[in-house]
Amino acid sequence: MSGGYIDTFGTPALGLAFELDFVDHTLGRIVDELKNQGLFDSTVIIICAKHGQSPIERSKNVNIPGSIPGALGGPGTVLGPLEAFDISDDGSLIWLADQEELTAAVTALTQNEALPTVANPIGLGIQEIFAGNALRNKWNDPGNDPRTPDIILKVDTGVIFAGSNKIAEHGGINEDDIHTALLVSFPDLEQKTVKTPTLNQQVAASILKALGIDPNQLQAVKKEQIRVLPLLFGDSD
Numbered sequence: 001m002s003g004g005y006i007d008t009f010g011t012p013a014l015g016l017a018f019e020l021d022f023v024d025h026t027l028g029r030i031v032d033e034l035k036n037q038g039l040f041d042s043t044v045i046i047i048c049a050k051h052g053q054s055p056i057e058r059s060k061n062v063n064i065p066g067s068i069p070g071a072l073g074g075p076g077t078v079l080g081p082l083e084a085f086d087i088s089d090d091g092s093l094i095w096l097a098d099q100e101e102l103t104a105a106v107t108a109l110t111q112n113e114a115l116p117t118v119a120n121p122i123g124l125g126i127q128e129i130f131a132g133n134a135l136r137n138k139w140n141d142p143g144n145d146p147r148t149p150d151i152i153l154k155v156d157t158g159v160i161f162a163g164s165n166k167i168a169e170h171g172g173i174n175e176d177d178i179h180t181a182l183l184v185s186f187p188d189l190e191q192k193t194v195k196t197p198t199l200n201q202q203v204a205a206s207i208l209k210a211l212g213i214d215p216n217q218l219q220a221v222k223k224e225q226i227r228v229l230p231l232l233f234g235d236s237d
Helices: 016-037 075-082 099-110 200-208 219-224
Strands: 045-048 083-088 090-094 128-129 151-155 180-183
Touching: 016 045, 045 151, 075 083, 075 090, 075 099, 090 099, 099 128, 099 151, 200 219
Parallel strands: none
Antiparallel strands: 045 180, 083 090, 090 151, 128 151
16 A cells, blocks of 8 residues: 655555544544543543654655765765764764764765766755754753764655655654644633643643642743643633
């Protein structure tokens, strides 16, 4: 069965529609059992996704084979010995062999940032490069935290560093990757669509508050200043 979506509107292809029906049926079984146990009216149900898939519009799919030295395309080929390691899907996390070579690495990536063409087959389809201050403004300083990559690539929508068999991936920071569904259900809640931007991190804090536990007992909630989901416990939250 074919997978993914068949148009820009997110109409699911047959394979994806089958999986969505499976999830819907499974959720229905959970709801039925909660009702059988007399727990449905006192249970908050939160349904979310940990990531989206890019690209939704399959006509934008551009696969760039390989992300390791010696392969066609991919950051590893462009950076050569400058790179120690990378994780590349529809985006790329790059750790350098020597952080002092950051400028040289960014220069090499910039020279190959366009989409691949016949004249320039080693193109990377880069939309934005996060390195130096641009990276530290959003994430931890790689100079102090070895878990943080030295360079993060945001690629053009549809670019995947993989073989030709992939039609979508979820390792990047494009809109298709980070905009996901979030559904909250509770019998006392009024049905509505909430357009306030939210984060998946807010789910854990909201679960604690629903259980009568102060969310600030979680260190991550305090450190990241995470709030509970809007309108779930009143407009003041």
